[in-house]
Amino acid sequence: MHPATSPTAGAPAGRHHRTPLTRRRLVRGLAAVALAVPLALGAAGCGDDDAGGDGGPVKLSVFWWGGEARAKLTEDALALYTKKHPDVTFEKTWQANQGYFDKLATLTAGGNPPDLFQIDDNYLAEYAGRSTTLDLGSYQDSGKLDVSKFPKSLLEYGVVDGKLAGVAAGENTQGLVYNKTLLQKNGLPEPTTGMSWEEHIAWAEQVAKKTKVPGTQDPSADYKALWVWLRQQGKDLYNGKELGFTAEDVTKWFELWKGARDRGATPKPDVIHEGNSSDITKQLVVTGKSATSWVWVNQMPDLKKNTKDELGVVAYPGDPSGQWARASMYWSVFKGSKHKDVAVDVINFLNNDPEAVALLGTDRGLPSNMDLRAKVSETATDPAMKQSIQVESDLAQKFGASPQVPIKGHSKVKSELVKAAENAQYGRATPAQAAEQFVTACKSAIA
Amino acid sequence: MAVTTAPGRTPRTGPAGPRPTRRRAGRARLGEGLAGYVFLSPWLIGLMGVTAIPMLLSLWLSFTDYDILTPLSEVRWVGLANYERMFTADPSYWHAVRVTLTFALIAVPLKLAAALGVALLLNRAWRGVGLFRSLFYLPSLLGGSVALAIVWVNMFNRDGAFNSFLALFGVEGLPWVSDPDWALETLMVLAIWQFGAPMVIFLAGLKQVPTELYEAAAVDGAGAWRRFRAVTLPMLSPVIFFNLVLETINGFQGFTAAFVLSNGTGGPVDSTLMYTLKLYISGFTDLEMGYASAMAWVFLVAIGVVTAVFFSTGRFWVHYSDGDDS
Numbered sequence: 001m002h003p004a005t006s007p008t009a010g011a012p013a014g015r016h017h018r019t020p021l022t023r024r025r026l027v028r029g030l031a032a033v034a035l036a037v038p039l040a041l042g043a044a045g046c047g048d049d050d051a052g053g054d055g056g057p058v059k060l061s062v063f064w065w066g067g068e069a070r071a072k073l074t075e076d077a078l079a080l081y082t083k084k085h086p087d088v089t090f091e092k093t094w095q096a097n098q099g100y101f102d103k104l105a106t107l108t109a110g111g112n113p114p115d116l117f118q119i120d121d122n123y124l125a126e127y128a129g130r131s132t133t134l135d136l137g138s139y140q141d142s143g144k145l146d147v148s149k150f151p152k153s154l155l156e157y158g159v160v161d162g163k164l165a166g167v168a169a170g171e172n173t174q175g176l177v178y179n180k181t182l183l184q185k186n187g188l189p190e191p192t193t194g195m196s197w198e199e200h201i202a203w204a205e206q207v208a209k210k211t212k213v214p215g216t217q218d219p220s221a222d223y224k225a226l227w228v229w230l231r232q233q234g235k236d237l238y239n240g241k242e243l244g245f246t247a248e249d250v251t252k253w254f255e256l257w258k259g260a261r262d263r264g265a266t267p268k269p270d271v272i273h274e275g276n277s278s279d280i281t282k283q284l285v286v287t288g289k290s291a292t293s294w295v296w297v298n299q300m301p302d303l304k305k306n307t308k309d310e311l312g313v314v315a316y317p318g319d320p321s322g323q324w325a326r327a328s329m330y331w332s333v334f335k336g337s338k339h340k341d342v343a344v345d346v347i348n349f350l351n352n353d354p355e356a357v358a359l360l361g362t363d364r365g366l367p368s369n370m371d372l373r374a375k376v377s378e379t380a381t382d383p384a385m386k387q388s389i390q391v392e393s394d395l396a397q398k399f400g401a402s403p404q405v406p407i408k409g410h411s412k413v414k415s416e417l418v419k420a421a422e423n424a425q426y427g428r429a430t431p432a433q434a435a436e437q438f439v440t441a442c443k444s445a446i447a
Numbered sequence: 448m449a450v451t452t453a454p455g456r457t458p459r460t461g462p463a464g465p466r467p468t469r470r471r472a473g474r475a476r477l478g479e480g481l482a483g484y485v486f487l488s489p490w491l492i493g494l495m496g497v498t499a500i501p502m503l504l505s506l507w508l509s510f511t512d513y514d515i516l517t518p519l520s521e522v523r524w525v526g527l528a529n530y531e532r533m534f535t536a537d538p539s540y541w542h543a544v545r546v547t548l549t550f551a552l553i554a555v556p557l558k559l560a561a562a563l564g565v566a567l568l569l570n571r572a573w574r575g576v577g578l579f580r581s582l583f584y585l586p587s588l589l590g591g592s593v594a595l596a597i598v599w600v601n602m603f604n605r606d607g608a609f610n611s612f613l614a615l616f617g618v619e620g621l622p623w624v625s626d627p628d629w630a631l632e633t634l635m636v637l638a639i640w641q642f643g644a645p646m647v648i649f650l651a652g653l654k655q656v657p658t659e660l661y662e663a664a665a666v667d668g669a670g671a672w673r674r675f676r677a678v679t680l681p682m683l684s685p686v687i688f689f690n691l692v693l694e695t696i697n698g699f700q701g702f703t704a705a706f707v708l709s710n711g712t713g714g715p716v717d718s719t720l721m722y723t724l725k726l727y728i729s730g731f732t733d734l735e736m737g738y739a740s741a742m743a744w745v746f747l748v749a750i751g752v753v754t755a756v757f758f759s760t761g762r763f764w765v766h767y768s769d770g771d772d773s
Contacts, residue, residue: 098710098711099711101731101732102711102731102732105515105516105731105734106515106731108515108516109515109516109736111518126516126734127516130514130516130517132516268622270605270622270625270626270715271605271622271625273625273714273715274625277710278710279710411732411733412732412733415712415728415732418712418714419714419716419717422627422714422715422716423716426626426627426715426716428627428716444536445733
């Protein structure tokens with residue numbers, strides 16, 4: 001946006017005697033304009049949405065993240081609701097995960113948040129702690145929100161400071177996804193649930209030697225892998241309002257993976273960096289840059305869409321009791337919504353209506369309603385979906401208790417882990433230095 | 448582009464200038480003044496609503512703990528705490544300052560040099576020179592576009608086009624964009640490549656240098672380099688000054704490419720954590736909008752200071768060819 005024409009406008013070229021003042025002033029004026037441009041960027045939008053009162057037709061705004069497949073399923077389910085309640089229509093907005101929470105925060109700041117929105121455990125406490133979400137407890141008590149068929153731990157994973165801030169839209173758990181085709185072609189064994197971390201790394205090294213494809217993505221920057229590992233050591237990510245681990249724990253974690261990198265079991269740091277993206281299409285197991293990726297079990301079908309190879313999924317290494325039934329994401333209602341009751345009823349519908357649940361399948365994780373989960377599992381046809389259901393059902397017997405929902409500041413803790421781990425990966429810090437840096441940064445993030 | 452001027456502009460006064468008729472001049476002037484404000488009002492309303500008011504709001508917010516989610520009516524006044532934290536307790540803030548300075552100090556001079564060099568080449572009456580001017584201008588039209596940044600990232604990936612090109616010569620490339628030692632440099636190259644806008648301004652400036660000066664210099668026996676040093680540079684100095692100020696400000700504000708390259712994180716390992724990106728992350732990801740506002744104000748003051756320094760040194764090297772007949 002340069003005012004590219006400006007200097008010439010002041011004075012004609014060539015022979016005429018230039019009008020000097022004009023020109024000097026022009027240059028200065030232009031510079032002043034240029035200085036004003038950044039200020040214009042500071043603008044924030046405000047808006048107020050006026051919606052009808054009770055009774056009459058209701059237009060409910062719904063906002064979620066996900067891909068096209070999820071959009072299709074969700075739109076179908078919402079259309080079904082409209083069919084049953086012709087008064088209620090929806091204003092649907094969806095986008096990719098990246099940037100979703102920026103947008104949600106901006107909408108909230110502008111006084112224009114969606115009535116009903118999808119949220120995950122990375123942000124639930126941030127929103128609930130600031131009373132942005134409606135406490136759904138009273139609806140649960142009055143029976144308008146039926147959660148009786150939910151596993152208890154899954155329901156409790158939506159409680160922040162004693163308030164039901166979100167209702168699990170599905171259940172998932174950590175899953176180690178591997179490239180079955182590659183392993184079979186090379187006559188290599190598949191990883192199994194219950195392998196120790198050392199065994200996993202040794203296996204990955206073996207894969208790397210045989211196939212020239214690094215055996216495993218280095219998950220040292222991945223909070224969910226660190227979390228499982230910590231729980232297996234009897235620690236946790238958070239303990240009340242404090243960190244549930246020390247710098248020594250993180251040092252051990254970083255050293256474990258430094259060892260793996262030194263043995264050639266993982267890709268090079270720049271490739272690891274690529275795989276640290278939250279983008280499904282960049283996961284190394286589908287880009288062919290490593291034989292395994294560290295993901296959530298319900299992401300299996302999405303991963304499968306991005307590769308021709310067969311994929312398999314098992315639990316993360318170590319004792320599977322380190323894992324838990326996690327709410328893959330929640331539905332939450334904005335506290336200031338004008339249509340709270342309707343929004344809650346929609347949540348109830350999406351979780352408990354047999355038709356709606358059948359439509360939604362396992363896209364957001366296994367259905368939270370156990371009766372309907374059984375039905376969906378029986379009728380699933382997509383092989384990747386079947387497999388993720390299978391693995392998660394098997395794991396359900398072995399799960400440990402759910403941890404507390406991550407606290408305020410968690411999103412920063414996540415990004416600080418990436419920074420510290422990459423510092424160690426690129427060799428810019430020793431594991432101990434990186435761990436120290438991480439713990440210091442965490443403490444100020446959650447303070 | 449519209450670099451051509453209307454030579455010999457007739458001395459016409461501005462829109463608010465007096466009309467030939469003198470009758471009831473006072474009323475007419477008042478009417479015209481009013482009309483002026485009416486015509487100005489869309490811009491004025493925009494300026495107040497979109498710029499001035501949010502700006503003042505952000506000044507206030509910079510002294511509060513505003514976190515976006517809490518309504519404005521409930522924010523707490525924290526005095527200078529945000530500023531204190533920025534200067535004393537946030538190492539990543541100073542890191543962002545360092546990254547931004549490095550970027551601006553290297554990319555801006557190189558970009559201007561490239562712009563001036565190409566402008567000199569294109570300031571000739573070749574056939575088809577117009578086409579080349581447009582072609583060189585093109586990259587800056589695409590300017591801050593996200594699409595361009597995405598293409599750039601893909602080009603400089605480990606298996607991107609640039610490394611394939613290097614491979615033709617048997618050189619093994621690096622993973623430029625995901626290597627913390629090279630990611631910022633990749634962004635600099637992108638910025639330098641977009642030299643079209645200052646180039647066009649340089650071209651316009653070059654056209655204004657009176658040809659008789661060159662002729663006189665040539666008669667005096669000055670060679671090409673001497674003519675460049677003694678005629679072109681001084682005559683061009685106001686335009687150089689303008690481009691320098693503008694591009695420095697632009698350079699400080701680099702955001703889009705860094706955001707795209709790092710998925711909004713400033714990675715790998717904070718190597719592309721430009722000031723504005725740090726500001727964005729603080730405000731929207733960490734939900735510390737009060738802190739981000741404080742950062743924005745320090746940024747504004749810093750840019751103001753840098754610009755003031757340029758203006759005060761300008762008198763030593765910017766030559767306006769006014770006053771005494773030079």
